Amino acid sequence: MTEAEAVAAMGTLGEVAEATLDELPAVPRAIARTKRKSTALLWALAIVGSPVWIPLLLAFVAVAATVYICIWVLALCVWIVAAAFGGAGVVGLLFTADGIIIGHVPYVLTSMGMGFVSIGVALLAGAGAWTASKQIACLSALWAKKAVSPFWKDRGNKSRRGAEAAPLTA
Secondary structure: HHHHHHHHHHHOHHHHHHHHHOOOOOHHHHHHEEEEEEEEHHHHHHHOOHHHHHHHHHHHHHHHHHHHHHHHHHHHHHHHHHHHHHHHHHHHHHHHHHHHHHHOHHHHHHHHHHHHHHHHHHHHHHHHHHHHHHHHHHHHHHHHHHHHHHOOOOHHHHHHHHHHOOOOOO
């Protein structure tokens, strides 16, 4: 059988598409047939199914918002721990002054050491909190862009077109 005969034996494009659709399971077949004909049925299904999908959508949004808030609360807790260690370090250094006034050298050395250790831990915790906050902010911006991307499909392309259209000059 030649190529032309094989193509002719398959039938028309519409017949091949119908045969392919008939081989699909029931739900994908119904969706595929609906997309070909009209969107009225899809709108009707969306309206009739709204008592199911609207609460599910709201629950998803509530869970996502709760997780997002919890992530920021954890970052806030690290900031609070850093501030607490910083405050304890300052208090330790103030107790050093009290030790100097009363003339108790071991107390002075212990207070000074604990004050400096606490300030050092505060600086480390603060650096970690700063890094975590920056990462959460970057992820938040990325998630926001992904969330609005279905609504603004050409937004990213416009900025790229502008960058490609304008040649770089040194």
